[in-house]
Amino acid sequence: MGPKLVEYLKYEVEDSGICWITFNRPERRNALMGNSQENSTVAKVGEYMRAADDDPAARVIVLTGEGQGFCSGADMRRDNDPSVLGENFVGNRDHTESPDFVRQHFFHGFTQLHRDISLIRKPTIAMINGAAVGSGMDMALHCDIRVGCEATQFVGYHQLGQIIENGGSYYLPKMAGLGRALEFAYTGRLDAERAYQWGLLNHLVDSSELEQTTRDLCDRIMRVPPMVQWVSKRIMRTAVDTTLENTMVLTSNAGGILSGSEDADEARVAFLEKRAPKFKGR
Numbered sequence: 001m002g003p004k005l006v007e008y009l010k011y012e013v014e015d016s017g018i019c020w021i022t023f024n025r026p027e028r029r030n031a032l033m034g035n036s037q038e039n040s041t042v043a044k045v046g047e048y049m050r051a052a053d054d055d056p057a058a059r060v061i062v063l064t065g066e067g068q069g070f071c072s073g074a075d076m077r078r079d080n081d082p083s084v085l086g087e088n089f090v091g092n093r094d095h096t097e098s099p100d101f102v103r104q105h106f107f108h109g110f111t112q113l114h115r116d117i118s119l120i121r122k123p124t125i126a127m128i129n130g131a132a133v134g135s136g137m138d139m140a141l142h143c144d145i146r147v148g149c150e151a152t153q154f155v156g157y158h159q160l161g162q163i164i165e166n167g168g169s170y171y172l173p174k175m176a177g178l179g180r181a182l183e184f185a186y187t188g189r190l191d192a193e194r195a196y197q198w199g200l201l202n203h204l205v206d207s208s209e210l211e212q213t214t215r216d217l218c219d220r221i222m223r224v225p226p227m228v229q230w231v232s233k234r235i236m237r238t239a240v241d242t243t244l245e246n247t248m249v250l251t252s253n254a255g256g257i258l259s260g261s262e263d264a265d266e267a268r269v270a271f272l273e274k275r276a277p278k279f280k281g282r
Helices: 041-054 099-119 135-142 168-176 178-187 192-198 207-221 226-239 244-259 262-273
Strands: 009-013 018-023 060-065 124-128 131-133 145-148 153-155 189-191
Touching: 009 041, 018 041, 041 060, 041 099, 041 135, 060 135, 060 207, 099 135, 124 135, 124 207, 131 135, 135 153, 135 168, 145 192, 145 207, 153 192, 168 178, 178 189, 189 192, 226 244, 226 262
Parallel strands: 018 060, 060 124, 124 145, 131 153
Antiparallel strands: 009 018, 153 189
């Protein structure tokens, strides 16, 4: 069963095995609908990704934007129709109520929803076709891989009096180093070339080649057994916050499990028979 679809976020699983999740408000540079309501853009991204994670037809998940922008973050006009957004999640409170409501709003409303992206088993790619602002930047950083072009920008909410939120403050120092992360924290803007130099972009290509580069990357990914990718992803994400010894324990345990999987058998037989393997994810 697929996700409940909304107009402002598209969901498509191709026969190729690529699942496209596309921000679809190009007239507003793909600004978010709502905050943490059940049908807000952030909540729907999590719902769509979980659906793709459970869909055997989807091998790779690509997050991108319609038109000239990736995602411009919060819609500052704040004129979203409440009937469209649905009920509020726990913790979604107006910032004027109390400081604690602000904390609950970000933790329950946004941070937990953003974590959906990082917990997805399947490979996730952010195809960043324009500005990734605020929460748009956070969602891109949560993805496993980022592919950008000359139009790519990472932008914070600094000029609106906000800090880097929802994972950006976690991932930036790890990806770019503390000094570079602090430079962004002080300035709030990063162009494509520097983002590539800093390691935030895995690939930087001309905008005319962005989609094909992403498709080619997906094709290479889908040639590898899914279980190898799922286990490798969990080990490497865990390794970021643990020790060498713990990581070696994880890899040694996982190696024995993977070598006895159906996909491993299929990979070996396909190699000997000189044909493309047909993986089942088990």
